Amino acid sequence: MPVLELNEADLTQLADDSQPLGELPTTMLAWVIREDRLGEPEDAIQLEEIECPEPGPFEVVVKVMAAGVNFNNVWAALGEPVSVFRYHPEDHHIGGSDASGIVWKVGEGVTRWKPGDEVVMHCNQASYEDVEVHGLDPLAAPSQQIWAYETTWGSFAQYCKVQAQQLLPKPKHLSWEEAASYGLTYFTAYRMLLDRAKIQGGDKVLIWGAAGGLGVFATQLVKMAGGKSVGVVSSDEKGELVKQLGAEDYINRGDYKLQRVGGETPEEEKARFKESRRFSNDVAEILGGAPDIVFEHVGKATFPTSVLCVKTFGKVVICGATSGYNLDFDVRYLWMRQKEILGSHFANAWEAKKANDLIDNGQISPVLWKTMGFEAVPESHQMLRDNKHLGKIAILVGATEEGQGKTADGPAAIRAEVGG
């Protein structure tokens, strides 16, 4: 399909509501990654007119009203650490693992959802034929995939295609863009803290990247669970946001030289260890003791500090590695003090449902930094890549302006006002 220049694309069709419910157009506008142009998000993600997907058995096609921007589509654009074209057979990749929208057409076998239902969605897919789905966890299924990362047909398009089990009711008090903004990072943080690390009331938690996509929800969840958190950030403005979300305090990582870069001399390693100790002491001072849980997703740069910092018998729970995935650390601090490292990956449908209920009843709020137009999909990913954002970015797709889609009263998203 030919790439469309923005000035030649008819973006008014995004708001066209003449398409009858239950019927799909032949083509649609979508932001697409192709294997021959992997690279910086601004170059890799291009606008195309592409065929509209049809729902298969137990699948649903949703008209996208708004989409959420996530780091996974930065990795998809870069083709790092591996190309997404190794995961799925299609020659195109439409990212976008978060969305709010309207069920437009349902496939054979779908009974719980009908055209017209307003929904958000979680991004875990698995085959119902895998036995792991029926008693262990869908995340353990051989067929498990993250929708719009390991599959295509994501939400940076007029219509997206999902499995029916991915759908959740859209919280009525949220606008389309607020509802599209939280799923992937929030549901991930929920599983990490509640189901993997089994947070308890009174627990002390260190949260890396506390003003980022995962961090803004981890901070709220710790508070909700009756724990105390300290958030690590790279600016005082971000720190203020983290305090507003319920952290005891924040630490500006710029005040410490604790990044593990690799290839250091023994002297440099010694100096870094000293800084990690100083950092750990400051964390303990804020929390009133060493953390029971360290919330990790930075990886290589911070992992040695996380293992050192967490208390004896404490847990480091990790779901990502923004700074590099080959981790090395002094293992003596792990075994002598009987610490645990827990891997965690997204969330299952039940966790997503439980977490969505907390948004629905106002106990947890989306944290929206910017809402951008459909034309800004590449730019918004570049902002993530360049760490120029806070909280979450949403993209208007079928919605024509911010604030549409609310049908009940309730707390709006928290607005992250600073940064950029």
Ligand SMILES: NC(=O)c1ccc[n+]([C@@H]2O[C@H](COP(=O)([O-])OP(=O)(O)OC[C@H]3O[C@@H](n4cnc5c(N)ncnc54)[C@H](OP(=O)(O)O)[C@@H]3O)[C@@H](O)[C@H]2O)c1
């Ligand atoms: N497995 C899963 O299911 C899953 C789900 C969601 C996300 N992830 C992964 O988790 C990572 C974070 O996702 P996100 O949405 O929270 O991204 P994000 O919005 O970019 O937030 C990450 C934060 O980490 C901090 N950070 C970045 N580099 C750092 C470094 N070298 N040292 C210390 N802090 C650093 C930055 O905060 P400051 O600059 O303020 O410190 C940044 O805001 C990504 O790699 C993503 O792919 C995995």
